Amino acid sequence: MSVQTITFEYEFVCPLPNGLHARPANCFEQVIVNFASDISVVNLNSNKKANGKSVLSLIGADIKKGDKCLVRIQGNDAKPAYDAIVEFIEHRMPDCDAALPEVVYGTNEVVLPPILEDAGVDVISGSPVVPGIGRGKAVFFEGLKLPESLDTGDFVDANEELNEVERAVSEFNSDIAANLSSGKATVIEREILDTHLSIANDVELLNEIRYLISEKGVSAGEAIVSAVEHFSKVLKMAKSKLVQERVLDLQDVYSQILKKIYHGKIDDSVKLESHSVCIAGNLTPSQFMSLDKEKLKGMVLSRAGNTSHTVILARSFGIPTLTGVGEVCLNIESGKEVIVDADLGIIVTEINEKVERYYALENRKQKAIAQKYAAFKEKPAITKDGSSIEVMANVATADEVKIAIANGAQGIGLFRTEILFMDRKEAPSEDEQFEEYRKAAENAKGNQVVIRTFDIGGDKPIGYLNLPKEENPFLGYRAVRIYREYENLFKDQLRAILRASVYGNLKLMIPMISCVEEVLWVKEKVKQVKEELDSESISYNSDIKLGIMVEVPAIAFIIPRVSKEVDFFSIGTNDLTQYLLAADRGNEKVKFLYNSNHPALLLLIKKIVDDARANGTWVGMCGEMAGKAENLPILLGLGLDEISMASPFIAGIKAECAGLDRALCEELVAKVLNCASVGQVEAVVAEQSHKDFPAVIEAGLVDLHVDCTDKAEIIKYTSDILCINGRTNYPLEIERDFWKREAAYSTGLGHGFAVPHCKSKRVKCHSICVFRLNKPIEWNAIDKKPVDVIIAMVIKDGENAGNSHMRIFSRLAKKILHEKFRNKLRALLSEREVVSFLYDQLGLTDI
Amino acid sequence: MKFVAVTACPTGIAHTYMAAENLEKTAKVLGHVIKVETQGAMGIENEITPADIEGADAFILASDIAIEQIERFSGLPKIEVPVQLALKDPKSIFKKKPC
The missing domain is CATH 3.40.930.10 (Mannitol-specific EII; Chain A)
Structure with missing residues (x-):
């Protein structure tokens, strides 16, 4: 006797201000996923029908606020399912989409220059992270890729392919679960991870994939590509921007799953044919490095942050880059010529005569400036009254060292090594690191290279280290503080640096030092590694200089004592400013407090420099403060030995230096140190600039x-x-x-x-x-x-x-x-x- | 006739001074006597004194903005024009009937 199937129906009007996008769809799916009944949702306004248990299908129904919808429940447990659904829709649904902390893109509000405004063309705004203007064909880094070796005509064993999909999805699930439980993810990242989880396990999508494999006899890879394409189309048709945005997530999730199926066989690098502007959700540093930099004229990364490693790399290569563009960039026609203007923070997608005129003028200006700066590249930075300051570069790879030196760097003031440790399954070996540091030393052509040992933890978590969950990672377990636990990793790095030290002028620098004990411990480890190398008869520079970052305010007060233990200091102003002013520069609500003209910061830097000087210790600066021309009078007046910055800024800083007078800068600093506020400091600086x-x-x-x-x-x-x-x-x-x-x-x-x-x-x-x-x-x-x-x-x-x-x-x-x-x-x-x-x-x- | 005048413009950089220059030039040509005070980026210059006002027949105000100490001139017949007119057609200003 067959069990009678009962059908329940329930009508409701969507109360959600942003419509039924991924998050509420997720909640809905969670309510019904364990009922056996078939549950469908029909958008009565558009007649689009969705499987209630598929988030992708639900959001594809494009249900907006005020749309009338019908839920139909059919099956043995239809009654309890109906009750649960009604309870959810009436009581919980309206509140399930509470406002998330807003992601504020494009902190510089875009006000177009009059000529461009007059040109009447469409522009897309974004957040500029690497300045400059680039023009080229739009090349998308989206879509799924299959291994080249995959022969689509081949017979496939359906069961094997199905198993591969299951395995890859479950691996992906555990990655996400691990990520969620690590505690490192921000609220927004958790939201993304949750969405990724539900997309990876979407019933409709997986059913489609399974159907293609078992009924059509295609490989797992082809099934995934075709199913994802199908759902991407559905999502792109939605009116809601929030729904359209899920396309990138869908592709992102399944490209990771494809990689898990085909391991190393997928080559996702892109070969650029002509001058190009790359558009992607994000790029991994290795994808970025694989691009031909001669042809890469600009990048649009819709989701990369200002400190993402790809952005840091783009900065050192001077590739104009915008982030936070959102999914509107998906509407750019592939292959169409576009302009990325990261000075203004826009992408110009339509180039008419006025646009041409504007950029011709802009180009003329930039060329003139570059020409003026070119003369300064080769020269040291010397003020009008003949005093000098060393200008060096911040880099993250050995290749960049070459570029930096060509840009006029008098050395490398900061070689960040974290990037060697990121985006990989296990730590780099001593030999791999040695090769990189040796190359860096050689590329510097006799100039110094300050290698900073890894600053991992905080905002730079590494999967394979399994660092514990933290409430407050910036005040927690990072950099030198994790070296004791990962002593072998630290010693491997020291060995690599010491071995490379015979190939050039390498120096060693330790991040996040907050007390003398940490310095002494590090020195002990350096001594041990030297002894090991001696016993193995491996040569190294026994006189290698050891320095520390000054970024924890505490250390600034004991410089005379620390000077006895180290050879140099480098002031890391990004963290020093955040720690001193207790203001996270990534927090929209408080970042206005983060200001390098705060008199307290200037007083502290003055103290660091004076105390270091009094003890005969060299002191430089490697934070963002060092790379801004408007800060130069203060930096000169403070008496720093060196400033280190992204290499595109170097020539400009040297040019600026040539127009300044050290004596006047010292007068200026004497004045600003007496100021009570940022506003007063800025006024004093402005007044002084007139004299030059x-x-x-x-x-x-x-x-x-x-x-x-x-x-x-x-x-x-x-x-x-x-x-x-x-x-x-x-x-x-x-x-x-x-x-x-x-x-x-x-x-x-x-x-x-x-x-x-x-x-x-x-x-x-x-x-x-x-x-x-x-x-x-x-x-x-x-x-x-x-x-x-x-x-x-x-x-x-x-x-x-x-x-x-x-x-x-x-x-x-x-x-x-x-x-x-x-x-x-x-x-x-x-x-x-x-x-x-x-x-x-x-x-x-x-x- | 004897005039006192004040010129002023939005930024106080150019038109204030050009208008003053033109009023002086034109007055000379027309055989009038004039003293022009400028209220520009440098503040009040060539300030008109109570004695100047005492001896004047009329007050010319060539300005696009509210000027300072306008009450000084309350006893004088006034010719009020936009500052631009002092550049465009200064002669016409002297032909206007003060009120």
Whole structure:
């Protein structure tokens, strides 16, 4: 006798503000997964039907807020299932999608430059993590790959293939479970992991895979590719962005499962044919390294963080990179030419004439800056008054050492070794490490390379080390603190570094030191390793220098005592600032507190440098603070021996250095150390910067053959010229300040003259630019006539009224009204003549 | 006639001073006497004193913004124009009827 099948139906209106996306679908699936009945959900608005037990199928039904839905339950346990579902939908469903901590992408809000805004093209915004502009064909790093050796025509043993799928999925499940229980995952990461878990085990998807294998006789790999493609299509059709976003997760999960089935046989590197912009959810460091850097012009990584290792690598290769783009980048047509502008934080997907003009101007500016910097690459960084500071590079691989030296690095101030330990099943062997360090030493061509022993733990967990779960990893078990437990690993690294030390100038540096005992312990281990090498007759540099990172504030207070034990210090400002100010720079709510101009941080660094100096110990800096040009006056004034940064910044920093005066920088530091707030420090720095640029006009600010075609281009060109001449690092903001003034009424004076002008906080000093145009342009002037001479004036905002420098502008304004002055300005033959004419007319010689 | 005038513009960098220059030039051509105070980025310059006001027939205000100490001129007939007019057509300002 057959058991009677009962059918229950229940109608509801979706209450979820974001619709039935992955998370609520997950909850729903959990409620019903253990009932035997068939349970379907029909979106009555779109007539899309879903299997209630399949998350993918549920989210594919594209149920939005307010959609009417019908749940149909059929089977022996239909009644209890019905009760559970009604209970869930009525009582728990509305709250099952509580707001997650928001992932804030693109911290720089994108305000397009006027020309691009005017161009009316679509742009996608993202968070710039490596600056620069790159142009190339869109190449997607998505989709699933099968081993090349897999012959799709072959007969397959269905049972074997089915077993392979089961095994791979269950391996994947245990990986995720291990990851979840490690306690290292953030709330957002846990959410992703949970979603991945439900996607990997999705009933509909697995049924499809099984069906293809057993009924169609295809291999596990082909079945997976075809099933994933099918569901990707369904998800992409959804109206909800949240649902579309699951495509990347689906592909991510199953590409991992495919790798588990075919082990090392899948080659997921991509060969670039021409100039390319790579678009991916994320890239592993090894995938990145496999790309041809000559052809890789830009990257869009929708989910990589600022500190992901691929991003760190991209930074050292200078590949313009955006992250946090979201899944809109999936809509970019593969093979279409796009521009990644990581200076602005956008991807331009449509290139029209205005876009071309904008980037032609932008390119001209960047070339001019690069040309100016090129001269500094080979030279040491020397100030106007002849004092120097060593400028070195932060790197993570031996290959980068070569690039850094070519970029002008005078050595490697920080070689991060963690990357050697990441993305792998087991730690690298001593020999493997030795090869890498030897290469680094050789690539540095006699310059020093400071090798920092592994800083693992905290934000850089490593699977194979099984580090315990921690409430507060940044204040916990990381770097030197784990060396005792993993002593062999540490000693292997020391052996590798010591063995490599005969191939160049290697130094040894220990991270996260917080007390003298740690230093003494490390020295004991170094001594032991040296003795081992001696007994094995292996040569090494017995005089290798040992230094420590100064990143725990405590160590900053005992520098004189620690100086007796070490040869050098390197200040790691990223962590030092976080620890000192108790502000996580990755936390949106408190990151505004993280500021390297905090007087407490400056006082602390001053103390570190002074105490190290007094004890004759070398002291450098390797945090992000060291790579920013605007910090250089303070860094010089603090008296650091060395600063180390990502290598693309090096030439710019050296150029900046050439314009500074050490004595003035020391005066500046004396002043900022008395400040009470970040705001005061910034004001003092701004005031000082004026002294380095006394001349309001110079030949570099005059151009008698400008070929801009409209006002917007002129304003950009003016701002760019100021940037090229080192008068601002923020040309775009100057541009906006000009436009603010133009919005009041046109600055076209008649007689073919225009005087765009503004006050700006972003200019280092008062400046006047003079341009003659090859072809007159429209400026909406008083006399309605086109304009062919531009005199642009920028006043440094915040300057005291009545300052003698300001008088220049009123004098100039009055002069322009005189025909004789205008005629002369039109007739002068060279930039230099213009400068001396203005000097004379404005009485500049006497100031 | 004897005029006192004040010029001012949004940024106080260019138009304030150009307008002042033009008013002075034009007054001379037309045979008037004028003293122009500028209120620009450098603050108040060539300040108009009570004695200047005492001897003046009219007050010209060429400005796009609210100026400082306008109450000084309350006893004088006033010609009020946008600062741009002092560049575009300064002669017309002197032809206007003060009120």
